[in-house]
Amino acid sequence: xxxxxxxxxxxxxxxxxxxxxxxxxxxxxxxxxxxxxxxxxxxxxxxxxxxxxxxxxxxxxxxxxxxxxxxxxxxxxxxxxxxxxxxxxxxxxxxxxxxxxxxxxxxxxxxxxxxxxxxxxxxxxxxxxxxxxxxxxxxxxxxxxxxxxxxxxxxxxxxxxxxxxxxxxxxxxxxxxxxxxxxxxxxxxxxxxxxxxxxxxxxxxxxxxxxxxxxxxxxxxxxxxxxxxxxxxxxxxxxxxxxxxxxxxxxxxxxxxxxxxxxxxxxxxxxxxxxxxxxxxxxxxxxxxxxxxxxxxxxxxxxxxxxxxxxxxxxxxxxxxxxxxxxxxxxxxxxxxxxxxxxxxxxxxxxxxxxxxxxxxxxxxxxxxxxxxxxxxxxxxxxxxxxxxxxxxxxxxxxxxxxxxxxxxxxxxxxxxxxxxxxxxxxxxxxxxx
Numbered sequence: 120x121x122x123x124x125x126x127x128x129x130x131x132x133x134x135x136x137x138x139x140x141x142x143x144x145x146x147x148x149x150x151x152x153x154x155x156x157x158x159x160x161x162x163x164x165x166x167x168x169x170x171x172x173x174x175x176x177x178x179x180x181x182x183x184x185x186x187x188x189x190x191x192x193x194x195x196x197x198x199x200x201x202x203x204x205x206x207x208x209x210x211x212x213x214x215x216x217x218x219x220x221x222x223x224x225x226x227x228x229x230x231x232x233x234x235x236x237x238x239x240x241x242x243x244x245x246x247x248x249x250x251x252x253x254x255x256x257x258x259x260x261x262x263x264x265x266x267x268x269x270x271x272x273x274x275x276x277x278x279x280x281x282x283x284x285x286x287x288x289x290x291x292x293x294x295x296x297x298x299x300x301x302x303x304x305x306x307x308x309x310x311x312x313x314x315x316x317x318x319x320x321x322x323x324x325x326x327x328x329x330x331x332x333x334x335x336x337x338x339x340x341x342x343x344x345x346x347x348x349x350x351x352x353x354x355x356x357x358x359x360x361x362x363x364x365x366x367x368x369x370x371x372x373x374x375x376x377x378x379x380x381x382x383x384x385x386x387x388x389x390x391x392x393x394x395x396x397x398x399x400x401x402x403x404x405x406x407x408x409x410x411x412x413x414x415x416x417x418x419x420x421x422x423x424x425x426x427x428x429x430x431x432x433x434x435x436x437x438x439x440x441x442x443x444x445x446x447x448x449x450x451x452x453x454x455x456x457x458x459x460x461x462x463x464x465x466x467x468x469x470x471x472x473x474x475x476x477x478x479x480x481x482x483x484x485x486x487x488x489x490x491x492x493x494x495x496x497x498x499x500x501x502x503x504x505x506x507x508x509x510x511x512x513x514x515x516x517x518x519x520x521x522x523x524x525x526x527x528x529x530x531x532x533x534x535x536x537x538x539x540x541x542x543x544x545x546x547x548x549x550x551x552x553x
Contacts, residue, residue, distance in 0.1 A: 121317045122169060126151045126162060126184070127176025128283030131300070135174060138306040146314055148174070155259070155284060159183040167192075171317035174310065177281055177301070178227045182255045193316040195309045197301035198230060201237035207279045207297040208241070215276070215295065223249040223269045224279045225262050226299075249275060263288045270294050324387030326448070327421050329428040330370075330396070331414045332361070333436070334407050337378025356406055364399045367392050378407075381425075386417045393457040396443060412436045415445040415456070423448060439512045452485070460510075464492035473530075480524035487530070490521070494551055501534050503546040522549050 125135050129152045139148040149170070151162050159180040163173060164187055172193035175181040181196035188194060204224075211219045220243050226234045238248050251265045263285050266278040277295030280286050289296040301309075334357070340350060358372070361380055365372045370384030389396070396413065404411045414432025418424035427446040434452065435444040445453040450467040466485040468474060477487055493510055494502065504518035511518070525531035532552055536545040 120145050120147050121171045121314070122147045122149060123313055123317065124149050124151055124163070124166060124170045124173045125176075126153070126159060126173060126180050128152060128154070128156075130283065130298070131176035134300065134303075135176065135306055135310075138303050139310065141307070142310060142314065146317075153180075156180050156183060156255075156257075156282070160187050163188060171320065172313045174313050178230050179255060179257070179281065182227065182229065186255070193313060193320055195313045195316075197305040197309045198233070201233075201240065202302055203299045203305075204234065204237045204279065205241075206302070207299060211277055211295060211297055217276075219276050220244075221247045221275045222277055222279055223251070223266045223275045224299075225251045225253070225265065225285065226281055227257075228252045228254050257282075259284045259288070266294065266296070267292060324385065324390075326386040326417050326419060327424040328384050328386040328389040329416045329418075329421070329424040330382040330384070330389065331416075331425075331428045331432040332380045332382070332400075332403070333412045333414075333432055334378035334403060335410045335412060335436070335441070337407070337409065340407060340409065353407060357403060360399055360402050360406070364392070364395060367395050378409075381428075383421070389415060389417075393443075397457045400443065410441045412441040413443040415443065417445070418448045454489075462489065462492050462496060464488040476528040476530055480528045480530070482521055482524055486521065487525070491551060501548045501550045503537060503548055505546060519547075522547075525551075 123146060125132050125139070125148050127135065132150045132152050136148060136150060139146075151166070153159065153162070156179045159175075160183055163184045167188060172195070173184060175184060175194065175196040177196055178198060181194060184194055185192075208219055208222075211222075224234065224238075234250065238250075249265075249269050251262060253262065259282060262280070262282065266275075266280070266285070266289055269275045270278065277297065278289055279297050279299055280289070281299045283298070286296050286298050340353065357380075358374070361372055361382070365382055365384075368382060368384040368388045370382045370388065373381040373383070375381060400411050400413055412432055412435040414428045414430070414435050416424045416427025416429070416431055418427055427448065431444040431446040431452070434446075434454075435441055438444075438454070442454070442458070443456040445456050446466075447453075450465050452464060452466045454462045464485070465488045468484050468488070474484065477484060489511065490507060493507065497510070499506070504515055504522055507513075507522075508515045508518040522531055526533055526549070530552055532550050534548045534550050537548055
């Protein structure tokens with residue numbers, strides 16, 4: 120059974136759960152209510168391992184949760200739309216038997232553009248609309264005061280808010296207030312998304328995973344051996360270390376000889392134990408006193424997973440410091456896995472126009488995407504060839520050739536020069552084109 124956490128203020132959670140009853144029985148929706156949205160961080164951090172996904176009542180709890188969960192976490196919310204806002208106008212007009220035009224509205228920054236767009240479609244003069252936006256570190260008292268001040272000055276007929284605590288405070292003050300709530304149709308759509316993501320994530324984690332571990336120059340260890348049984352003792356020690364990893368992965372170990380080993384397990388188990396794999400690699404390198412290369416491959420079949428693992432280990436051996444490389448079934452490669460400098464990029468593309476340009480520039484797809492991933496991870500607006508040479512473990516001359524070629528095919532742009540402190544030519548500054 121899949122478990123989805125539903126997070127929001129009590130009225131919103133009740134509304135979501137009412138729609139959840141329409142869905143299939145193997146999905147369990149577990150409610151988590153709060154009085155203040157700032158409680159969301161603690162809720163998701165404490166309970167995240169128990170759930171396959173999270174459904175948030177709005178953009179505020181969603182944004183808070185996004186900041187504490189991993190980037191690939193299965194989280195959704197119902198974004199406020201024009202229909203949510205129009206519902207408030209119609210309800211308020213009916214309740215007060217008058218046409219409502221002058222209102223104050225609060226909304227999180229990320230949804231502010233859509234809010235103003237919806238307002239403009241109603242042809243309400245800008246001076247009659249009072250909008251306050253804020254980030255996830257909002258002050259409910261300041262937002263309440265914003266609505267109160269406008270009401271007391273006679274500038275508004277009422278208030279629309281996305282916050283439960285603000286709604287309650289304004290109602291206690293006797294001000295006409297309406298929550299910008301999601302419609303049942305929007306709840307159904309978002310619910311379908313989180314369920315499909317949960318199911319696909321489950322099948323993704325049950326994919327086959329293969330680790331190929333190679334101790335380089337293993338045959339030379341025998342030459343350095345001081346005793347006849349040194350190599351046999353070393354092999355036993357290596358197997359002991361790898362069996363401990365296998366136990367954690369619930370996998371099976373296969374020795375291919377001459378310092379080469381394979382471990383078969385599931386994708387979910389391997390991803391969960393990446394830190395254990397890094398620790399194992401360090402142990403092996405210390406025991407054998409040789410570099411260790413690891414390639415991890417994922418796939419729907421043992422053949423495709425093993426094939427991806429072979430690509431990964433070959434790529435790991437080409438890197439100066441070896442380490443762990445992962446090749447996924449969707450054509451994405453990850454270097455320095457589990458480390459601060461982890462880099463993720465595609466090594467294949469279906470973009471014919473891009474392929475033609477790269478072919479003309481004599482630059483591989485892998486190199487180009489790797490460069491893009493580095494620039495994005497480092498947050499560089501511009502960079503020099505020295506920068507990319509240092510991070511991508513290549514010579515400055517090679518980096519200069521790559522950037523010059525990319526400029527020729529309009530995939531990069533020469534922006535200027537950087538004068539060096541010491542003597543020599545100034546460094547050229549580049550930027551990648553989108």
